Structures are given as structure tokens and as C-alpha cells.
Amino acid sequence: MAGCKVPVEVTEGFPLVYLNPDDAAARGISDDDLVEILNDSGTIIAHLCISPRIPVGLSLMYQGWERYTFKKGGFQSPMTIRIKPTQLVGGYGQLKFKANYWGPTGNQKDTRVEIRKSREVS
Amino acid sequence: MPAQKQVRMVADLNKCLECHTCTMACKTMWTDRNKGQMHMYWNNVESRPGKGYPKDWETQGGWFNTKDKNSISLPYINEGYGAPWEYNYDEVFKTDGGDASASALVPKPKLTENVYASNWDEDVGEGNFPNSYYFYLPRICNHCSDPPCVDACPRQAVYKRKEDGIVLVDQKRCRGYRYCIKGCPYKKIYYNPEEKISQKCIFCYPRIEQHRGNLCATQCVGRIHHVGFADDTESGVYKLVNKWKVALRLHPEFKTEPNVFYIAPLSPPAYTLTGELTENPRIPVEMLAKLFGDTPDQSLDQRVERIREIFHIILTEREKVAKGESSELIDLLIPHSEADRIQV
Numbered sequence: 001m002a003g004c005k006v007p008v009e010v011t012e013g014f015p016l017v018y019l020n021p022d023d024a025a026a027r028g029i030s031d032d033d034l035v036e037i038l039n040d041s042g043t044i045i046a047h048l049c050i051s052p053r054i055p056v057g058l059s060l061m062y063q064g065w066e067r068y069t070f071k072k073g074g075f076q077s078p079m080t081i082r083i084k085p086t087q088l089v090g091g092y093g094q095l096k097f098k099a100n101y102w103g104p105t106g107n108q109k110d111t112r113v114e115i116r117k118s119r120e121v122s
Numbered sequence: 123m124p125a126q127k128q129v130r131m132v133a134d135l136n137k138c139l140e141c142h143t144c145t146m147a148c149k150t151m152w153t154d155r156n157k158g159q160m161h162m163y164w165n166n167v168e169s170r171p172g173k174g175y176p177k178d179w180e181t182q183g184g185w186f187n188t189k190d191k192n193s194i195s196l197p198y199i200n201e202g203y204g205a206p207w208e209y210n211y212d213e214v215f216k217t218d219g220g221d222a223s224a225s226a227l228v229p230k231p232k233l234t235e236n237v238y239a240s241n242w243d244e245d246v247g248e249g250n251f252p253n254s255y256y257f258y259l260p261r262i263c264n265h266c267s268d269p270p271c272v273d274a275c276p277r278q279a280v281y282k283r284k285e286d287g288i289v290l291v292d293q294k295r296c297r298g299y300r301y302c303i304k305g306c307p308y309k310k311i312y313y314n315p316e317e318k319i320s321q322k323c324i325f326c327y328p329r330i331e332q333h334r335g336n337l338c339a340t341q342c343v344g345r346i347h348h349v350g351f352a353d354d355t356e357s358g359v360y361k362l363v364n365k366w367k368v369a370l371r372l373h374p375e376f377k378t379e380p381n382v383f384y385i386a387p388l389s390p391p392a393y394t395l396t397g398e399l400t401e402n403p404r405i406p407v408e409m410l411a412k413l414f415g416d417t418p419d420q421s422l423d424q425r426v427e428r429i430r431e432i433f434h435i436i437l438t439e440r441e442k443v444a445k446g447e448s449s450e451l452i453d454l455l456i457p458h459s460e461a462d463r464i465q466v
Binding site for chain 2: 018020049050051052053054055056066067068
């Protein structure tokens with residue numbers, strides 16, 4: 001199987017979370033560390049990418065990563081999906097509701113989280 | 123023997139959005155079928171400031187600055203280019219009968235050590251928010267007028283075509299000594315470990331021969347490229363490089379006379395600590411001057427001056443268009459059809 005036709009962005013191969021250098025220093029985490037992103041809802045694990053373009057106090061994660069790319073949790077873990085009426089029509093492919101997994105519009109993209117170093121080995 | 127004609131490319135970095143369509147067009151066309159080409163991106167786009175692809179290529183040197191030519195190190199495929207890997211889909215898709223008690227096999231990445239990829243430091247940038255900055259730099263082989271890879275090859279396998287100045291590796295003569303990779307300061311020749319020969323960007327010469335643009339240029343959604351011949355005074359590249367003089371070479375201090383030119387990116391003004399706008403662009407001109415210039419003997423200050431001058435030209439012309447006047451430069455920089463930017 002030719003391995004390089006996946007988009008270049010995704011050749012990095014694991015979920016990334018972006019954080020400001022000051023925030024990272026305050027938490028004692030460094031570039032490319034495995035970090036836990038957590039709140040009361042749940043925890044996910046991602047690789048840290050330190051970038052000065054992110055304002056202090058904000059972390060950023062692109063893409064809806066497939067569940068299997070995370071070592072723990074899914075990308076809905078800290079951000080639970082709320083039921084939308086369209087998800088209740090049921091039985092039409094992706095138009096169904098499954099708690100904390102995958103929905104057509106996981107659009108509750110902003111939430112409060114804490115980030116800390118993960119004990120998982122990369 | 124110098125080339126009779128020389129094909130040239132100008133890339134307007136103001137318009138590059140790092141979508142990698144050029145990379146994918148090139149990859150799909152040229153390096154997707156044969157073994158050993160997985161790490162090769164003849165065209166790649168890298169975020170600047172950044173380590174680039176291969177990693178730290180700017181500091182690896184080339185034929186131009188080294189006396190002991192064997193001392194130049196080669197980029198390793200894993201650490202330098204990033205060896206591609208694949209999820210274990212084969213395993214996941216294969217089932218061996220209905221064992222309902224077995225837990226479902228989920229795809230897992232097979233990571234190599236020292237993992238790297240062609241766009242590793244995408245959108246990372248430097249500076250401090252809100253004055254952080256980065257821009258995108260698409261790179262192909264520069265098809266230099268004085269190509270060090272040609273000098274480097276002990277078997278004369280690398281040659282520069284007379285009819286269009288495209289630099290090619292003769293795949294039958296090449297024995298994979300990799301002196302060309304050492305010689306090229308832009309590290310734009312790739313070693314194929316399976317076929318044990320070197321391969322590189324061919325400027326889509328079969329298309330150029332049919333007077334069609336190379337794929338990275340024609341597929342570009344931002345329409346950033348102009349392609350044409352250096353001596354064709356009607357072409358966009360001539361007008362941008364020789365007439366308006368707004369296009370600069372990448373690392374001219376490497377002394378290879380590259381034929382891919384760039385229009386340095388303008389940027390919005392930087393903020394002061396109190397949130398007021400300053401006169402300075404957010405991407406420091408000094409940083410751009412370390413990358414772009416006209417000639418090898420220009421000093422850094424001269425390059426800074428030159429880039430400021432180019433910004434002034436572009437902004438003045440833009441003002442003119444805003445007032446309703448016409449400007450040849452802005453018309454060139456906003457090409458509407460493929461014929462406007464590709465004249466081969």
C-alpha cells in the first residue's frame with residue numbers, strides 16, 4: 001500500500017494540540033510531549049506542539065481525529081456531543097446519535113480544559 | 123556548455139496558502155508508483171520559519187562552501203525526510219472466522235523512531251502573539267544556471283538540457299553515489315534506496331515540451347506560479363524578474379543562480395505592547411532577507427533594502443489599482459487564466 005498519498009498534514013500521524021510557549025513552560029511540558037487534555041467530561045491524549053501563534057490561555061486542536069488515533073478517549077471526550085433533532089431520525093448512515101462518539105456536527109468546539117503531561121509512554 | 127534557453131518560475135508567496143495541491147499533484151504524477159520513492163516530495167511546501175524538508179537543509183551545505191567535499195553529511199531518510207508509515211489496515215481488514223469473544227482490532231500507527239515529515243513544523247512560526255508570524259515556501263528543484271549537482275557527479279549522469287535548461291539525472295548512468303545530494307545546497311535531489319539511484323524534480327519536461335505548464339504550477343489553486351523562458355520578454359517571469367524586479371532568488375549566496383524566483387510575502391503591521399499598529403510588517407524583513415536576495419555578493423543590509431523597495435513597489439501599484447487606474451504589475455500578479463501565468 002503506497003503510504004504517502006495521505007495528506008501531508010496528516011503524515012504526522014497523531015493528534016496534535018497547539019499551545020503557547022508560556023503556557024507550556026508553566027506546566028513543565030515541552031514540544032512533542034504526550035499530554036492529557038482533560039476536564040470533568042473526560043480525557044484525551046495528544047502530542048503537544050508549541051507554537052507562539054497561539055494566545056496565552058488557549059489551546060487549539062485541528063481535525064476530528066478518528067478514535068483509534070488517540071491513546072485514550074476520543075475527540076468528543078472533553079466535549080460531549082449534545083443531541084440534535086436531526087440525529088434522531090435514526091438509521092440513515094451517520095445520522096444517528098451515539099454518546100461521546102461520532103456525530104454529524106460535533107460543533108461544541110469550545111470548552112475549558114486543563115493540559116498536563118501524560119504518564120503514557122509514546 | 124550554458125543552456126541556450128532557460129525555463130524559469132516565479133512564485134508569489136503572498137498567495138500561497140499551503141494547501142499542498144502542488145505537492146500532491148507532483149507526488150501523484152511522478153513519485154507514487156515506483157518503490158523507494160515514498161519519502162520523496164519533489165515539490166514540497168514548508169512553513170517558514172521552520173526546519174524545512176529535509177530537516178535543516180539550509181545548514182547542510184553544498185559544493186559551494188566546502189573544501190572537503192566528502193565531509194558534507196547526507197540527510198537520512200527517517201530523520202531527514204520522514205519515512206512514511208501506514209496504519210496496520212491489512213491486519214485490521216483480515217478476519218479469520220467468527221470469534222465473537224475476540225475484541226475488535228483497531229488500526230494503530232506504526233511509528234518509526236525520530237519521526238519526521240515533510241511539513242513537520244506546519245504553522246508553528248516564531249514571534250510572540252499577537253506578533254507571531256509564519257509564511258509558506260513552496261520548493262522545487264531550482265534548475266540552477268550553475269548547477270552544483272552537475273559538477274558533483276563523477277559519472278556525468280546529472281546534466282542540464284540545452285533546449286530549456288532543465289536539470290535531469292540520467293537514470294541509466296546514475297550509480298547512486300549521492301555526490302549530487304551532497305552538492306546541492308537546496309537538497310532537492312533524493313536518493314531512492316530501493317533502486318539505488320538518485321532522482322529529482324524534472325520540471326515536468328514532457329509537459330514543457332508540449333508547451334504546457336508543469337503540474338505544480340497548473341494545479342496551484344492560489345495561482346501563485348508564473349512559468350516561462352528567461353529570454354522571452356513577453357512572458358510573466360521576464361516581466362516580474364527583469365522588468366518590475368520584484369522577484370528574488372532563494373539563498374542566492376549558495377552561488378548556484380537558481381531559476382525559481384519568489385516574491386517575498388507582505389504582512390500586516392505588527393502591534394505595539396499597547397495594541398497600536400506600527401509601521402513594521404509582522405514578518406520581519408530581516409528574516410526575509412536571510413532567505414531572499416538577488417546576487418551572491420549582496421550584503422544582508424542590501425537585501426533588507428531591496429525587499430523594502432519591492433514591498434514599496436507592490437503597495438504603490440496596489441494603491442493605483444485601488445484608485446481605479448491600471449497597473450501592469452497587479453494585472454500580472456492577479457492572473458485570471460492559465461495562459462496569463464504560463465508561457466512555455
